[in-house]
Amino acid sequence: xxxxxxxxxxxxxxxxxxQSCSGTGRTSDIRTEMLExxxxxxxxxxxxxxxxxxxxxxxxxxxxxxxxxxxxxxQKITNFIMAQSKEERILNFVLxxxxxxxxxxxxxxxxxxxxxxxWAMNVGDEKGLILDKILEETKPSxxxxxxxxxxxxxxRIARLLNPSARFLTIEFNPAFAAIARQMIExxxxxxxxxxxxxxxxxxxxxxxxxxxxxxxxxxxxxHWKDRYMPDTILLLDHGLLRKGSVILADNxxxxxxxxxxxxxxxxxRFECTxxxxxxxxxxxxxxxxxxxxxx
Ligand SMILES: C[S@@+](CC[C@H](N)C(=O)[O-])C[C@H]1O[C@@H](n2cnc3c(N)ncnc32)[C@H](O)[C@@H]1O
Numbered sequence: 296x297x298x299x300x301x302x303x304x305x306x307x308x309x310x311x312x313x314q315s316c317s318g319t320g321r322t323s324d325i326r327t328e329m330l331e332x333x334x335x336x337x338x339x340x341x342x343x344x345x346x347x348x349x350x351x352x353x354x355x356x357x358x359x360x361x362x363x364x365x366x367x368x369x370q371k372i373t374n375f376i377m378a379q380s381k382e383e384r385i386l387n388f389v390l391x392x393x394x395x396x397x398x399x400x401x402x403x404x405x406x407x408x409x410x411x412x413x414w415a416m417n418v419g420d421e422k423g424l425i426l427d428k429i430l431e432e433t434k435p436s437x438x439x440x441x442x443x444x445x446x447x448x449x450x451r452i453a454r455l456l457n458p459s460a461r462f463l464t465i466e467f468n469p470a471f472a473a474i475a476r477q478m479i480e481x482x483x484x485x486x487x488x489x490x491x492x493x494x495x496x497x498x499x500x501x502x503x504x505x506x507x508x509x510x511x512x513x514x515x516x517x518h519w520k521d522r523y524m525p526d527t528i529l530l531l532d533h534g535l536l537r538k539g540s541v542i543l544a545d546n547x548x549x550x551x552x553x554x555x556x557x558x559x560x561x562x563x564r565f566e567c568t569x570x571x572x573x574x575x576x577x578x579x580x581x582x583x584x585x586x587x588x589x590x
Contacts (some may be wrong), residue, residue: 358549358579365414373413381413381444382474388412389481394482398454405447410576417447417543418517420573425583426515426543430455433541435512439502440464441495441526442518446475446482453484454517462487463506466520467494495522499529510537516544518553523555527586538590548581549574559586 321464334498353360370381377384385408393404402423409415418426430452436459443466453462466472472492479485491498491506495518502508514530516523523544528535547556547569559565574581 296538318382326386332451347427347523355379356579358574358577358581361414361574361577361579362416362550366416366481370413380470381415382471383411385415385445386474386477389478391483395481398450398482398484401450401478401482402447402454405445406576414576416444417575419447422570422572422575422581422583423448423451424452425570427455429543429585430513433513435541436460437508437511438462438513438515439508439511439535440515440517441522442466442516443475443490444471444517448517449475449479449488449517450482450484450491453479453487454482457492458487460487461489461508463489463491463502463508464496465491465493467492467493492580496527496529499526499535500533502535503533506540508535511535511540514540514542516552517546520546520550520552520555523552524558525553527559536588538588539587542586542588544584544586546574546581547584549579559584564589 317485322387350360350364354364355361373384374380385405386410387584389401389404394400400462402420405415405417405565409419426448431560434457436457438452438456438460440449440452440463443464446464449462454463464475466475469492472490475490476485479488479490511530514536515524518526527542530542542559542565544552544555544559546552566589567587568585570583570585572581572583573579
């Protein structure tokens with residue numbers, strides 16, 4: 296039928312019909328093209344959905360993927376939008392929601408923020424209980440922490456110390472040290488903790504002379520993982536460990552400290568115990584390693 300009408304140009308109506316006919320032809324051409332490209336579009340959408348799903352599964356089950364996603368993608372976007380660092384947001388949340396002078400309330404508020412709003416690399420509530428237990432067993436008087444960050448573990452440790460204890464914590468990022476100072480002051484434990492600003496590798500050799508440390512009863516390793524082994528060797532070389540000194544290392548599975556684990560477990564001067572747990576605020580497996588110096 297179309298062919299007959301389209302071929303006719305006897306009058307204007309026929310001309311109009313001819314035009315509308317060629318319009319119908321274009322529409323059907325477009326429809327044909329769309330139908331032809333439909334499988335391509337479908338495969339693109341399916342692939343994108345598959346990638347999103349894969350990323351979601353990876354982020355949920357793989358500690359590294361989850362940390363990279365939180366620290367690199369989410370955090371950078373949120374910092375840009377809010378013109379504020381994540382650590383400032385954590386501090387502000389504490390200032391607005393925790394009870395001044397109550398360390399437990401500060402810890403609970405940080406845990407709430409980091410489990411519900413933004414992930415952060417504090418030792419966290421689950422591994423925090425292991426830390427508490429070891430501190431209660433050890434009853435240390437002279438303590439060192441490597442890696443202060445926002446002061447979560449510093450507050451956690453300080454709240455369990457007896458008044459005569461000395462606790463030093465080392466942080467090389469000035470912005471984090473400033474946040475930690477305010478966090479510690481708000482928690483009311485400022486008289487029990489001293490933040491030393493600078494790299495651990497510079498400060499450890501100065502501990503004896505500059506900071507009047509004889510030996511350490513307890514060391515919490517929670518800075519960058521590639522420093523765990525060299526800093527343990529530095530502590531040994533500078534005579535900062537005594538028989539019975541306890542080293543507790545966080546994150547020995549994720550991000551992991553394989554060199555340190557190999558070194559400490561194969562060293563007969565240390566007795567090691569592993570404490571399985573999970574990465575802070577995640578369901579991914581992690582562990583802490585306790586190493587007691589036996590002399
Ligand atoms: C995992 S966070 C510490 C978390 C903290 N202990 C807590 O549980 O609340 C690691 C911190 O170590 C600091 N850091 C890493 N390497 C360091 C080094 N060599 N000397 C001093 N600070 C270091 C980082 O800037 C970061 O703030």
